[in-house]
Amino acid sequence: MEEQNRPEMFEMYIESEMKFVAQFDPSSETYHNGDPTPVPLGGDRVPDSMPTVYNEHGIGKDTPMDPDYYYLVEVRSLMMEFKKLVSQVCPSVEAIFRAQKFKDLNKRQNAIFERQRVLYELLDQIQGVYSSLRTYGNCVPDYSEMLKEIFVRATGEFSNDVFYKEFVQFMAVCTQKIFKDCQDLMKKLKSLN
Structure with a gap:
């Protein structure tokens, strides 16, 4: 900001502050002369001067929602859980793939066994969530074939990088x-809300 504009800016600021303060001074001609009743705290009552959707006891009127709304909220929540679990398959398979490259045979076998156990637990969780999703009927897409292929590929042998890369691409899809x-x-x- 240029030096010459500073005093003018400060004067405008001070003038604005004085106008604001004058609204609350009873001797000023710009005094707002508002309602002196204190605003109630705690939500028990809404001030009379405030138009509101709340009744006299401070309880809001419930807006009726489409009956399918809460049903779809449950479905979407379960779908998000399903998506989260499926997205964990790649890192689990990658852990097994990396363990296959350990030079020490004992360490390799123990690591593979432990990581396969984690993968199988994850696949069981995915199957469980999907079973719950299927109870919602037609609003859930059929992932049965996709899951079969995920399970077969995830538990198969990854003899080289090419097989693993193909699996990663498949999982991305x-x-x-x-x-x-x-x-x-x-x-x-959103269309129901």
Whole structure:
């Protein structure tokens, strides 16, 4: 800011502050002369001067929602859990793939066994969440074939980098599909709200 403009800016600021303060001075001609009743605290009562959707006891009127709204909220929440679990398959498989490269045979076998155990637990969780999702009927896409292929590929042998890269690409397509389905559910929710 240029030096010559500073005094003018300060004067404008001071003038603005004085106008603001004058609203609260009873001797000023710009005094707002507002309602001196204290605003109630705690939400028990809304001041009379405030138009509101609340009744006299401070309890809001419930706006009725579309009956499908809460149903779809449950479905989407479960879909997000499903997506999160499916997205953990790649890191689990990568851990096994890396363990296969350990030079020490004992260390390699122990690491592979432990990491496979984690992967199988994850696959069981995915199957459990998907079973719950299927109870919601037609609003959930059929992922049965996709899951079969995920399970077969994830538990197969990755003899080299090419097989692993193909698996990663396959999983990217799967997670993108689930993500798109979650977005579609969100669009439906927004249209009902």
